[in-house]
Amino acid sequence: MxxxxxxxxxxxxxxxEERAEAISSxxxxxxxxxxxxxxxxxxxxxxxxxxDAAVELFRMARERLSQNRFRRATDDPASRLQxxxxxxxxxxxNLVGRSQLILEEPDLRPTDRAEVETICRHTxxxxxxxxxxxxxxxxxxPDLQLHEGLLDGSVGLPEEITPGELGTSHPxxxxxxxxxxxxxxxxxxxxRFLSGRGHAVDxxxxxxxxxxxxxxxxxxxxxxxxxxxxxxxxxxLNWMRQSGQLSHTxxxxxxxxxxxxxxxxxxxxxxxxxxxxxIDLKLLRARVDACLERQRLREKEFAQYFTPDLARHLxxxxxxxxxxxxxxxxxxxxxxVGFSRVxxxxxxxxxxxxxxxxxGVMSACVMDEEGVLVDYTGDQIMALWxxxxxxxxxASRACRSALAMLASxxxxxxxxxxxxxxFTEVSIxxxxxxxxxxxxxxxxxxxxxxxxxxxxxxxxxxGATKYVRAKALLTADTWxxxxxxxxxxxxxxxxxxVNNILEPxxxxxxxxxxxxxxxxxxxRYERALACFESGGWQEAATCLTELLREHPGDGPSLxxxxxxxxxxxxxxxxxxxxxxxxxxxxx
Amino acid sequence: xxxxxxxxxxxxxxxxCSRLLPRRGHEVIxxxxxxxxxxxxxxxxxxxxxxxxxxxxxxxxxVNDRAGIEATRQIKAIPEIAGIPxxxxxxxxxxxxxxxxxxxxxxxxxxxxxxxxxxxxxxxDRHLGPSSPP
Numbered sequence: 001m002x003x004x005x006x007x008x009x010x011x012x013x014x015x016x017e018e019r020a021e022a023i024s025s026x027x028x029x030x031x032x033x034x035x036x037x038x039x040x041x042x043x044x045x046x047x048x049x050x051x052d053a054a055v056e057l058f059r060m061a062r063e064r065l066s067q068n069r070f071r072r073a074t075d076d077p078a079s080r081l082q083x084x085x086x087x088x089x090x091x092x093x094n095l096v097g098r099s100q101l102i103l104e105e106p107d108l109r110p111t112d113r114a115e116v117e118t119i120c121r122h123t124x125x126x127x128x129x130x131x132x133x134x135x136x137x138x139x140x141x142p143d144l145q146l147h148e149g150l151l152d153g154s155v156g157l158p159e160e161i162t163p164g165e166l167g168t169s170h171p172x173x174x175x176x177x178x179x180x181x182x183x184x185x186x187x188x189x190x191x192r193f194l195s196g197r198g199h200a201v202d203x204x205x206x207x208x209x210x211x212x213x214x215x216x217x218x219x220x221x222x223x224x225x226x227x228x229x230x231x232x233x234x235x236x237l238n239w240m241r242q243s244g245q246l247s248h249t250x251x252x253x254x255x256x257x258x259x260x261x262x263x264x265x266x267x268x269x270x271x272x273x274x275x276x277x278x279i280d281l282k283l284l285r286a287r288v289d290a291c292l293e294r295q296r297l298r299e300k301e302f303a304q305y306f307t308p309d310l311a312r313h314l315x316x317x318x319x320x321x322x323x324x325x326x327x328x329x330x331x332x333x334x335x336x337v338g339f340s341r342v343x344x345x346x347x348x349x350x351x352x353x354x355x356x357x358x359x360g361v362m363s364a365c366v367m368d369e370e371g372v373l374v375d376y377t378g379d380q381i382m383a384l385w386x387x388x389x390x391x392x393x394x395a396s397r398a399c400r401s402a403l404a405m406l407a408s409x410x411x412x413x414x415x416x417x418x419x420x421x422x423f424t425e426v427s428i429x430x431x432x433x434x435x436x437x438x439x440x441x442x443x444x445x446x447x448x449x450x451x452x453x454x455x456x457x458x459x460x461x462x463g464a465t466k467y468v469r470a471k472a473l474l475t476a477d478t479w480x481x482x483x484x485x486x487x488x489x490x491x492x493x494x495x496x497x498v499n500n501i502l503e504p505x506x507x508x509x510x511x512x513x514x515x516x517x518x519x520x521x522x523x524r525y526e527r528a529l530a531c532f533e534s535g536g537w538q539e540a541a542t543c544l545t546e547l548l549r550e551h552p553g554d555g556p557s558l559x560x561x562x563x564x565x566x567x568x569x570x571x572x573x574x575x576x577x578x579x580x581x582x583x584x585x586x587x
Numbered sequence: 588x589x590x591x592x593x594x595x596x597x598x599x600x601x602x603x604c605s606r607l608l609p610r611r612g613h614e615v616i617x618x619x620x621x622x623x624x625x626x627x628x629x630x631x632x633x634x635x636x637x638x639x640x641x642x643x644x645x646x647x648x649x650v651n652d653r654a655g656i657e658a659t660r661q662i663k664a665i666p667e668i669a670g671i672p673x674x675x676x677x678x679x680x681x682x683x684x685x686x687x688x689x690x691x692x693x694x695x696x697x698x699x700x701x702x703x704x705x706x707x708x709x710x711x712d713r714h715l716g717p718s719s720p721p
Contacts (some may be wrong), residue, residue: 049599086641089678090597092700097603100704103611127700 009065009081014508015129016061016088019122021278022185023095024054026119028281028543029193030112039107046098058128058278060088092130095123108244122185175220175292176200180210180236181254182228186279190223193281194288207231211239218316219249221291224271226262235267246270248298248318250291254279294316305372305448310389321388321448324438329386330430330478331455332371332397333462334362334405337425339379346420354416355379358424361412365404367414369397373443374449382459384450387437395432395481399488399510401427402472406512428510429462429470431455458507460498464507467584468493469555476506491522493556494529497583504581509556521551529560533580537564537571588612589715592633594624594658594675596642596650604637607704613711620645621658628668634661634715638693640677640684652684659691672714676701 027050034040064084099120103113177199179190184205191201202217204210208230213409214222222240233253240246250272255262263274271286272294295315301312314321336358343351349406359376359539366373366383370391385394392403405426413424433454441447461473474490482488489511495504510516524547532540544561548554563582571578591613591686593603593604605615618624624647640655651657655675663669675688678699688696694714701707 053599086678089699090599093678094599094603096700096702097607097704101603101606103625104607123700124702127702300637410658 006067010067012129012132013061013065016065016126017058017277018183018185019129020054020058020061020125021183022111022189023119023122024051024058024191024278025189025281026115026122027051027054029196032281033112037109037112038070039105039109040112042105042361043102043108046101050095050098053091053098055278057088057091057095057575060084071208088126088130092123092126095119099123160577174198174200174219176202177288178202178204178210178213178217178222180204180207180213180222180228180233181225182206183225186225186254190279190284193284196295197285197288205574207233207236208505210236214240214243214249214474218338220295221288222249222251223273223288224251224253226253226266234266234269237266237271241270241356248316250295252284252287252291286375301446306388307367307370310370310434311371314388321439321446324436324440325387326434326436326452327387328394328433329384329435329437329450329454330394330432330481331374331435332366332381332383332385332398333403333429333459334381334383334402335427335462336379336423337427342420342422343420350419352426354420357416358412358426361408362405362426365401365408368404369401371397371401372448380462382449382455384437385452388448393483395430395478396486396488398430398432398485399474399486400480402430402510403488403512406471426471427462427465429458429460430473430478430510431458431461431475432478433457433475453501457498457501461507461587462491464496464498464584467559468496468507468509469559470509471512472510474508474510476508479506479508487513489518489522491556492529494560495581495583499584499586517560521547521554525554525557525560528557528564532560532564532567535578537567540564541568588613589634589711590616590631591711592616592618592624592627592631592636593654594618594621594627594636594642595639596620597639600639600676607708609640611658611708620648621651621654621661622646624655624658625661625665626659628662628671629665632668633671634701635711636671637697637711639675640675640688653687656687656691657685659688659693663692674710674714 027047027094030040030043031047031051034044073541099116102108102116108116109472161544177194179187179194179201179204181187181190182205187203187205191203194201202213202219204213210222210224210228211231213219224233224236231239233255236253237246237253240249240251251261251270252273252275253266253271254275255266255277263276266274272291275284277289280515299311299314302314305311311547339355342354359381362381363373366381369385370389372384372387373381374384383398385391385397391397405428409424409426416424431454433452435450435452435454437450439446440449440451457475461475465471466474470493473493479490490508491511493507493509496507497504509524515521524543528540528543531537531543541561541564544557544564547557548561551557567578588611591608593601593615595601595604596619601617605617608615616627616633618627620643624636624638627633638655638659641650641652642654643649644651644654644657655677659673659675660696662671662673672716673692675693675696676699677684685696687710695710697707697710
């Protein structure tokens with residue numbers, strides 16, 4: 001065979017394959033609408049036969065126009081081609097005829113009409129390719145005189161269709177999908193099918209474009225054609241593997257290449273699935289849905305910890321989780337007060353209901369400030385700010401979250417008081433500092449969390465609330481990171497040595513906004529504290545006694561007064577060196 | 588409106604035409620091979636014949652590129668039916684075929700695939716002409 005011939009045949013083959021595929025997909029879209037559209041029901045038989053015809057057209061082009069077939073052939077390639085062309089014409093004839101039958105249906109919807117017209121356009125392109133090829137065979141064009149009136153009755157191009165009108169039958173969970181395919185017809189059909197299912201679709205027409213798109217955007221799924229110019233599908237797959245994209249962006253390979261070896265090779269290279277051409281839309285839908293479902297399960301796992309936005313982000317950038325790092329964070333521990341008492345009284349079932357509602361509200365307070373829900377341990381929540389996403393204002397966020405928790409208590413208490421016959425209260429501890437954050441679980445079981453002294457301290461600070469009689473406590477490091485004008489108020493409670501942590505920590509009480517006379521209370525308390533710390537116990541005690549007359553319920557004043565009195569008594573009997581640091585008796 | 592003989596062995600073509608043409612008031616008579624076409628032409632006296640060039644010459648026979656030409660030649664040799672216009676349906680575009688088609692007396696050639704059935708119908712109407720029986 002001469003090279004011109006070879007080129008012509010391979011071009012014809014490519015055109016027919018591409019168009020056959022587009023026809024097949026479009027017909028399948030229509031078939032899918034049959035159960036939902038009364039007006040399409042009379043067309044069912046035609047559509048099914050058209051689908052068979054499109055598949056046959058594709059198969060015939062692929063098998064009977066393959067170069068190997070022609071090279072191997074012992075007979076005259078020209079007459080062989082003549083034979084193939086005749087058969088192809090028969091199929092195209094069938095497609096055109098049945099399209100005509102459908103177009104004549106009186107109740108056909110405009111959207112369906114547009115689809116059928118699209119099919120006509122593809123069929124026409126096939127016919128034109130067949131006719132164009134004739135020139136290579138020194139065959140004169142058909143006598144226009146003889147079939148006048150047949151060529152000018154061209155089929156109208158479909159009108160613009162909005163994605164919403166297509167595939168209306170299936171509510172899809174929207175995802176962002178990259179379609180990398182050099183065939184325009186294929187891109188169009190895939191794009192319309194996917195956007196008809198509610199997905200956002202981006203396109204790449206060659207391997208390089210695919211890589212650029214993947215660098216610039218986040219995709220839930222990639223449909224990757226293997227045969228493309230610039231870089232082929234395997235090269236794109238290889239790039240995705242090397243850049244780490246493949247670990248979190250599933251790829252479905254689409255290829256009309258003849259052997260299954262490509263499918264196997266692609267899947268070995270990390271592709272999630274394989275689809276042969278012509279694309280079966282039912283299979284495509286099933287595979288796309290399966291891929292997205294797996295992706296969603298991963299997101300769901302992450303959603304235990306993170307806000308939905310962050311979960312989505314992390315599923316796409318899992319490296320941010322896998323590599324742990326040392327970073328400044330704020331951790332918050334929130335404990336439900338009196339849990340064991342209530343649980344004893346209520347029994348497990350009712351306790352669980354109460355617990356889950358309270359923890360639910362507290363968790364929402366964390367999520368509202370875009371915190372990470374690290375853990376629930378029994379009646380306790382641990383939350384984290386500052387990672388995995390950078391949050392320079394992590395301390396403020398933790399404090400605002402704590403204030404929201406406290407503010408939500410009256411409503412919870414009102415709802416549960418008569419049932420649990422007790423108050424619904426929480427105690428909160430926040431600490432700020434360096435921690436190791438990342439996967440603190442194992443390879444087998446992922447667990448996002450933070451480790452380090454900051455975390456232990458946070459837990460102890462929460463435990464200290466019961467000794468200092470405050471609802472929410474901060475460490476000095478947290479307090480100092482609150483910017484001026486943050487609107488967050490508090491008072492210094494003094495240095496404390498918490499259980500198992502040698503270094504004393506300066507504690508601050510977080511004040512709920514709107515407390516009457518808070519500023520004077522804070523000022524007088526802090527003055528009394530300063531007296532106490534410098535050994536002026538008598539003065540401190542006097543000051544605090546006055547203070548308590550006006551604020552009889554102020555826990556920290558009461559505690560400090562008792563400590564001052566204790567010092568006075570102790571020093572009277574056995575004078576010794578005074579350490580203003582308060583060592584808490586327990587956790 | 589008119590009686591149309593379709594000689595074609597392609598099931599899809601037969602189905603399409605026998606659904607499309609009656610919608611326009613035409614009666615469709617089917618023949619599945621060359622011999623059948625000649626027989627039905629004599630028997631039913633159609634107003635026009637759509638003759639596929641490639642079909643079996645007779646029932647159960649081999650598909651033959653020249654079966655339609657042969658059948659047309661026979662029809663044109665029978666005086667009673669020689670005047671019925673024959674439109675050749677063909678996927679072949681080779682000039683020698685075209686010459687043959689013209690030689691045997693076909694009034695028109697319709698290339699397969701038929702790009703527009705609407706246009707085919709118009710062509711049929713034109714060949715039926717004003718003198719065609721109602």
